[in-house]
Amino acid sequence: MFGLKLAAGALAVAMVALAIMNYRDAEPAATGGDPANNETVVYRRAAPSQPRSEGVDAAGRKDDAGAPYPRAVQTVRFVNPDPPLSIAAAARQAIRRALIKVGAFVAFPGKESAEPESIELRRKRGSTILDGVDDYLWEVYQRAPVKKDSSGDFTWKDPTAAKRMGLSLQDYVIGGMDPGFREQLYNAGRAMDADGINWSMLSAFRDDYRQRLAAGFKARGGNSLHGGSRRTGGYGHGRAVDVTAVDGSDPEDVWKWIDAHGAKYGLARPMPGNDPAHVQQRGESSSVASTFRQKHSRVADAGRRQRHKARIKLANAK
Numbered sequence: 001m002f003g004l005k006l007a008a009g010a011l012a013v014a015m016v017a018l019a020i021m022n023y024r025d026a027e028p029a030a031t032g033g034d035p036a037n038n039e040t041v042v043y044r045r046a047a048p049s050q051p052r053s054e055g056v057d058a059a060g061r062k063d064d065a066g067a068p069y070p071r072a073v074q075t076v077r078f079v080n081p082d083p084p085l086s087i088a089a090a091a092r093q094a095i096r097r098a099l100i101k102v103g104a105f106v107a108f109p110g111k112e113s114a115e116p117e118s119i120e121l122r123r124k125r126g127s128t129i130l131d132g133v134d135d136y137l138w139e140v141y142q143r144a145p146v147k148k149d150s151s152g153d154f155t156w157k158d159p160t161a162a163k164r165m166g167l168s169l170q171d172y173v174i175g176g177m178d179p180g181f182r183e184q185l186y187n188a189g190r191a192m193d194a195d196g197i198n199w200s201m202l203s204a205f206r207d208d209y210r211q212r213l214a215a216g217f218k219a220r221g222g223n224s225l226h227g228g229s230r231r232t233g234g235y236g237h238g239r240a241v242d243v244t245a246v247d248g249s250d251p252e253d254v255w256k257w258i259d260a261h262g263a264k265y266g267l268a269r270p271m272p273g274n275d276p277a278h279v280q281q282r283g284e285s286s287s288v289a290s291t292f293r294q295k296h297s298r299v300a301d302a303g304r305r306q307r308h309k310a311r312i313k314l315a316n317a318k
Contacts, residue, residue, distance in 0.1 A: 008025060027284070061089035090151045133186040137177075137204075138170045140189055149277065151215040161210035176205025176227055177238040181281055185241065188265040194259055198253045202277060217274045225280050240280040251277065251286045277288035 147155045162172035173183070192199050201212075206226035211218065218225060222230040228239035243258070245251040255276050262268050268282035 022170075033303075101163050112283065133182050134170075134174050136186055137174050137182060137201075138191065140199065141173055141201045141204060143198070144244060147202050147217060149202060149242075149244075154213075154215070157210060157213045159183070161207060164209060165207065173201075173204040176207070177236045177241075178232075178236065181239045184266050184281070188262065188267055190257075191261065191265075192254070195257065195306040197254055198246045198249045199257075200244055202242040202244050205235070206242045239269050240278060242275075244277060260261070 145155070145160070146153065150226070155305060158173055162169045165172060167175070177185075181279040189199065203210075203226065206214065208221050208224075208229050210226060211224045211226065211281055212221055218224065219228065219231070222228045225231055225233060227239070232239060243251075243254050245254050254271070258267060258269050258279055259272070263282060266282050267279055269276065269279055271278055
């Protein structure tokens with residue numbers, strides 16, 4: 001009986017060793033990384049006296065109808081003389097490769113890069129026509145340098161969140177909003193300026209971290225239309241702002257203007273009682289945003305053509 005137990009134990013150890021060697025052999029091909037420092041070469045050979053039958057594949061495996069096929073494993077050599085990494089060391093190395101550092105925290109990277117594209121980079125790539133829109137909205141945001149409401153002064157919150165993401169304040173609060181929503185705000189804002197409404201923004205894009213810092217009536221983490229990860233998709237998708245008045249004006253004037261004219265620009269104040277400063281997209285606003293974007297594109301193209309003609313005229317005059 002003791003001999004049988006000893007033989008069973010030896011067999012279990014051999015099977016574990018074989019599984020480890022097979023895993024280590026397959027690892028470079030699976031990960032596509034550099035060749036392993038150590039590699040065990042393993043050959044599988046079939047018994048020469050028994051032909052392969054139906055139900056058995058080339059590796060000696062069988063289906064339910066086939067008979068077991070004997071296999072032998074022979075370890076031939078180590079390709080490299082360096083001692084192999086222990087399983088624990090290999091696991092630690094794999095974890096270090098998979099982890100990224102975000103601020104003071106360490107986390108696994110997402111499926112897509114979490115690093116947002118800066119406004120300056122978008123301009124260099126020529127992939128957006130929102131230069132004038134972004135600059136205008138940034139100017140509006142700065143009209144009220146002190147961000148304050150009934151909950152107190154929270155001027156420090158946006159810069160803290162922007163620094164945590166490694167962005168300038170402009171890239172964070174303005175670049176984090178959806179491009180279509182920026183078009184809507186731009187056109188509504190220009191109309192407010194024309195009507196003598198001195199408006200500004202208390203906050204624009206807010207990621208989940210910034211949302212946790214917010215006080216008073218607010219959405220749960222991840223669910224904010226300002227840029228919650230679950231609600232909108234995060235950076236570049238914010239579709240809400242908090243608006244106010246500047247120069248001693250009554251914020252009620254701003255809010256009443258939104259109520260009276262916001263529908264034309266696809267904007268609304270859905271919570272005038274609990275959160276009067278909150279302005280967001282009104283229903284399905286894609287067609288409104290697309291119309292504004294096309295109009296803005298035509299104006300930008302006309303301006304470029306006019307500047308080009310002026311340069312040619314100047315060159316001919318010389």
